[in-house]
Amino acid sequence: MSKLAILGGEKVRQKPFSPWPLYSENDKARVLEVLESRNWGGYPFPNRFASEFAQKFADYHGAKYGCTVVNGTVSLTVALRAAGTKFGDEVILPAYTWDGTATAVLDAGCVPIFADVDPDTYCLDIEDVRRKITPRTRAVMPVHLAMRFADMDALLDLAREKDLIVIEDAAHVHGGFYKGRGAGSMGDVGSFSLQTSKLMTSGEGGIVITSRLDCYEMIQSLVNCGRASETDQYGKRPTGCNYRLSEFQAAVLLGQLEMLPELTERRIRNAARLSAALAQIPGIRPLPVQAALTTEPIYCYVFQYRPSEPPSEAPVQRDMFVAALDAEGVPADGRFYDPVYRSDLFHASPADFPQLELGREEPVDYRTFHCPVAERAAYHESVWLPQFVLLGDENDVDEIARAVEKVARNLADLENADPKLAALKSMSRAERPKIEKRNY
Numbered sequence: 001m002s003k004l005a006i007l008g009g010e011k012v013r014q015k016p017f018s019p020w021p022l023y024s025e026n027d028k029a030r031v032l033e034v035l036e037s038r039n040w041g042g043y044p045f046p047n048r049f050a051s052e053f054a055q056k057f058a059d060y061h062g063a064k065y066g067c068t069v070v071n072g073t074v075s076l077t078v079a080l081r082a083a084g085t086k087f088g089d090e091v092i093l094p095a096y097t098w099d100g101t102a103t104a105v106l107d108a109g110c111v112p113i114f115a116d117v118d119p120d121t122y123c124l125d126i127e128d129v130r131r132k133i134t135p136r137t138r139a140v141m142p143v144h145l146a147m148r149f150a151d152m153d154a155l156l157d158l159a160r161e162k163d164l165i166v167i168e169d170a171a172h173v174h175g176g177f178y179k180g181r182g183a184g185s186m187g188d189v190g191s192f193s194l195q196t197s198k199l200m201t202s203g204e205g206g207i208v209i210t211s212r213l214d215c216y217e218m219i220q221s222l223v224n225c226g227r228a229s230e231t232d233q234y235g236k237r238p239t240g241c242n243y244r245l246s247e248f249q250a251a252v253l254l255g256q257l258e259m260l261p262e263l264t265e266r267r268i269r270n271a272a273r274l275s276a277a278l279a280q281i282p283g284i285r286p287l288p289v290q291a292a293l294t295t296e297p298i299y300c301y302v303f304q305y306r307p308s309e310p311p312s313e314a315p316v317q318r319d320m321f322v323a324a325l326d327a328e329g330v331p332a333d334g335r336f337y338d339p340v341y342r343s344d345l346f347h348a349s350p351a352d353f354p355q356l357e358l359g360r361e362e363p364v365d366y367r368t369f370h371c372p373v374a375e376r377a378a379y380h381e382s383v384w385l386p387q388f389v390l391l392g393d394e395n396d397v398d399e400i401a402r403a404v405e406k407v408a409r410n411l412a413d414l415e416n417a418d419p420k421l422a423a424l425k426s427m428s429r430a431e432r433p434k435i436e437k438r439n440y
C-alpha cells in the first residue's frame, strides 16, 4: 500500500463523512411554530413539546414516565436524589466514563467509588462492583458505553441482593435494547444526554426516564424549582432548581426521535460490515458481539489496537496509530476518556465536597484507585470512531476498513516517527479544546 498520509502520502478517505446533527423539514416547521407561538420556555411545566417528547421517548424505551432536563449531567444528579440517595452515600460507577458521570455523583452529595470495567465491553465489571460494596454503598450507576451495555442481569441481581439503587447512565445509548428491554428502563431511573455528539440531540439537553411514580414526581419537582409534580400523589416538596428544557429544544427532539429507528438500523448494518472487515486485520480486534443486545446502539464505534501483548509494550503507541488513522481521513480518537480518578477535569477534594470525609478517619483519596482494564483501554488499547462515520453506505465503511488496514500494515514506518505527530491524540480532554475545533 502507498505511503501513510501522516508521513506525507495520499489519504485513503478524501471526502468528509455525513454531517451531524441531521434535521428534517418537519423540524424547521416545528421550530418556526415555537418561534411564532412566543411560548419558548420550559414553563408552564412541562410545556407542550417537552411533555410530548418526554412521553414518546419514555414509551420508546419501555418506561412509564419521562422528564426533560437541561443536560445529561444534571439528569444524573436529579436521578440520584429522586431515587433516595443521601449526603455521604457511596455510589459505585465505572472508572472508564465521561467525568460528568462522577461529578454528578459529587453534586448529589454522594461519594463516587470507581470500579473497573470488563475488557470486552468496557462497561462495569460486576465482580469488581461486588468487591467495592461497603456498608455505605447506596447506589450503583452502570454506564452503557459507546456501543455496549453493562451486564444488567448480573447487576440487577446484585442490586437486589444488596438492596442498592440502580441509576443507568444511558447517555450513549438512545434506542438501544438489552434482551428486549430499553436503555434506561431496567434500573430505578435512567438518564440520557442530548448534547451535540449524542445519538439524539438538541445541542444541549437531557432526559430522565423511570417507571417509579415516586421517582418521577420527585424528578419533576427537582427540575421545576421544587413545585409539585403533575400527579403529586406522594406530596413531597424538595428544594429544586430551574433545570427545565426550552420548547425550541423539545421541538427539535421530536424530530430526532422520528429519525432514531432508521439511523440506528443503518449504524448497526454498517458496524457489522466494519467489524467483519477489521477482524481480518492483524493487531486489530473489534469488540466481541454482545449477545444480550437485541438492538445495538452505536454512539461511537470502538475497536481495540492490540499489535502485541501486552499492548503497552507495542513498538508503536496507540496514540500514534490513531493520529495516523485520522490523517488517512477517518476521524479517530484514542484518549477519549481518562479513568476518571486520573482525569484533570476531576477535582474532588474534601474542601469542595465535604462528603468525602464525612464519618471517615481519612478522606477518600482518588490517587489510591487503580483500575487496570480502564487504564489499558484509556491509554493503550481503545480506538473510538464517531457514530456519524457509520451513516453512509458500504463504500464508506470499506474505506474506513482500508484506512485501518493501511495503518496497521505499515506500523513499521511509524516506529521512528516524530512523537509530535501524535501530540493532539495524547492530550487530555481538558487540554484539547484549546486547539481542537470539533463539536463533540
Ligand SMILES: Cc1ncc(COP(=O)(O)O)c(C=O)c1O
Pocket: 071, 072, 073, 074, 097, 098, 100, 101, 143, 169, 171, 172, 193, 194, 195, 204, 205, 206
Ligand atoms: C457517559 C456520559 N454521561 C454523562 C454525560 C453528561 O452529559 P451532558 O454533557 O449532556 O451533561 C455524558 C456526556 O458526554 C456522557 O458521555
